[in-house]
Amino acid sequence: MALSLISCLSSNLSAQEIINDEVKDATKTSDSVLKTVGAKKIDGVAAVVGDFVILDTDIDRTILQLKAQGASIEGVTRCQLFGKLLEDKLYAHHAIQDSIVVSDAEIRANVDYQVEQFLAQSGKSMDELLAFYNKPDERSFREEMYEINKSNKLASEMQNKIVDEIEVTPEETRQFFNRIPEDQRPTFGTELKVSRIVIEPKTSEEEEQRVIDQLKQFRVDVLENGSSFRSKVVLYSDDKASIPNGGLYTLNRKKPRMVKEFRDVAFSLQEGEISEPFKSDFGYHIIFLEKIRGQEYDVRHILLIPKVAESAVLAAKEELERVRQRITDGEITFEDAAREYSDEKETKSEGGFLINPVTQDYNFELTKMDPELYGQIQNLKEGEISLIQTDRDHTGNVKFQILRVTDRVDEHVADYSRDYLKIKELALNEKRFKAIDKWQTEKILDTYIKINGEYRDCEFTNNWLKK
Template sequence: MKKLLIITSGLICLFLNTQAQNKNLDKIVAQLGNNIILLSELNQQYAQYLNSGNPEDDKVKCYFLQRLLTQKLLKQQAEIDSVYVEESDVDQEVDKRMRSQISRAGGQERLEQFLNRSVLQYKDEIRPEIKEQLIAYKMQQKITENVNVTPLEVKRYFETYKKDSLPDIPTEFEIGEIVLYPKLNKEEKQRAKDKIEALRLRVKAGEDFGFLAKSYSEDPGSAAEGGDLGFFDRAGMVKEFSAWSFKLKPGEMSPVFETEHGFHFLQVVERRGEQVNARHILIRPQTTPQSLERIKLQADTIYKNILDKKLPFAAAASLYSDNKDSQYNGGMLLYADEVTTRTTFIPADKVDPKVFLVVDTMHAGEVSKPVAFSSPETGKEGYKILYLKSKIAPHKGSLEQDYTKFKEKAQQEKVERSLSEWFEKRRENTYIKIDSEFTDCDELKIWNKPTTAKN
């Protein structure tokens, strides 16, 4: 059975600008039950393809139409099963995609020039489509939520490989880390606090908030958008930030306050129930030589306690590490590819090059001396203590060594098979009509089969 496209939020493209089509020239290119797909919808998808730098190819429209049919069928079932998404989730996804578009365009003004409309207008246009995508994705999750594989099924899946076709597994590492950033004292923080307070007074005196955010904010995720963070709920930000965001009224500005990221002040733009749109400016206190020396002494002490077996590495990570992603995972780093969920086994070419230089010379079970580093995201300096739990040499895939990998692949195959069977049954009992312009599309032949459903 031919596999269908699996809809995921990461694969569903965001509409890009197209000239508004004359409704008199628009036409229905497909009907699925009571849902229709217009030529304008298809052309918007094709515009995304072209604007991403791809060559013209009308055959690609077959793929886009298949994807839209898949989405409509899932949406139709979602309506029957009362599967819905919260409006706040739709708002978050719209804002997330808009931030991505603004970043790629080089700023909000450039994006609005490209779209020939305001961002607010564009958000209203794409919202219904994004909502439908989220509903379709949630429906797909419901269809496959109880699909699991047994050890016997994993073994059978493994046995489908011929001996000479087993995948080559590259060198893999299991690595733990304790990340230590300097803790600045009051005097060391004061320079950053003075700087941001001066910026807040400039805004208060009438200077443009967005311009100052673009010029001075040290938040790489929002500075280019004039500090705009889009809509978020109370759980979407650190507690100090959320507290001020939901305390203020639209247009009001907070005093300077501190979070784990640095010093901020914010202005509320809009409030929608339990969602707020705010913009902010962030100034991060700068590390000093004295603070680095203090954290180096702490790192040396932790390292010695681990070597002397006074403190297990995992316990030290939970007590001292500033990496929240691994702190309560025994300090172990996790990796995820397009198939596997999250695993502690990291391919050699995916290990941070600076970390690789250290662990490649270590033996399993060893702990490194504190290593100076700087965060690639923020440039913040600190020290790491690295732990090499294991190093697995390159080998042919085996069920004993790579059970988790084959389990994930077997699970994925079973999920795809379950979805294909579900779609096959629904297509047989759903009225589907596709415009003759697309009858030659190979991707759509399974959708053109005669159905028992009546219009």
């Protein structure tokens, strides 16, 4: 529990400032609790890491935030929390040195979302929120949250940069496995393969054209009548997750995000341009390109999902009933039926077999299976075909499916041939951990770090005191 709490601290609120060289010089001559940053005085400077300071109140506020979230901090020491803050600031400092750029619009949109979520979930007012974080007004509170979110984003991007290009070869995987003593090799839980056939109700051509025409009218209203694109997002978009951000997403040409159709249209636009309506697996979109910053594109979009008629829902269920009957009667195999009838693109060509997103093979370990999928197959016997199940797709529309479980393998000690992909992932993680450890060791020595007061007595896993 302690480790999981520490790993999530980057999302917690804490005070911070970017400091200048004068402050660094001041910390060399005094460990007093009063430091000056520009014209602002700060009490309780616990540490300086590169261009950042960490305050005593950072740790206090982190503890308050964890308690406010209902998390237990039993077993988590102030030194552990402090160590995590040191790591975050080290990453953020070197992200700046390496000229890593983060999206200002995305960060501010994230702050807006965090504030709205806190108010909605806690039932507190803005005044109560300000009192909780001891802030005089909303503006100063949001600015502090902006700096915190920016620092956290820089830290995250720096970590990604360190490990992004790390890979392991088959030989490295073999050597990793052979280094593990036989009596210490990992045990993998019961595994099985899951396959399914999905049939989705079809929308009518008339309904799809209605959606397209509505999006075209939105485009005209913004370009020719001066309407606000963001307002139309709030009023009409079916992408509920992006509504608090005004439909904003930041895309990077080097790091694919969103479906291909969305990316292709977004990267074809010029600043201030709005796309024509286009279709993806999620529905129909229009995109407004707000800003281009090198490889990053700030875009807003409106998504409309065509409605499905009740008659189409009934027809889809009846079709799947006929397919299931053909399989149980032996007229067609499950695999061939999936290839012929299933509407799920990801599994159709695989004969209905689901691909494990972690291991990229067909095997699923029961103890690590998605709870929703486990609930759908937990009562199935080997080779049994489920009754028709009603489910929802990523747009919220109803769909129907039948499932089957095959090739069950009981819990077993890791076997190199059978479990190669899992072993490869373990080897990759070890290599990434070593890269992170090596980077931290080198950068700690190369970075100005000053730790004050009681925190010098902490037992750190890293050499923050440079002894």
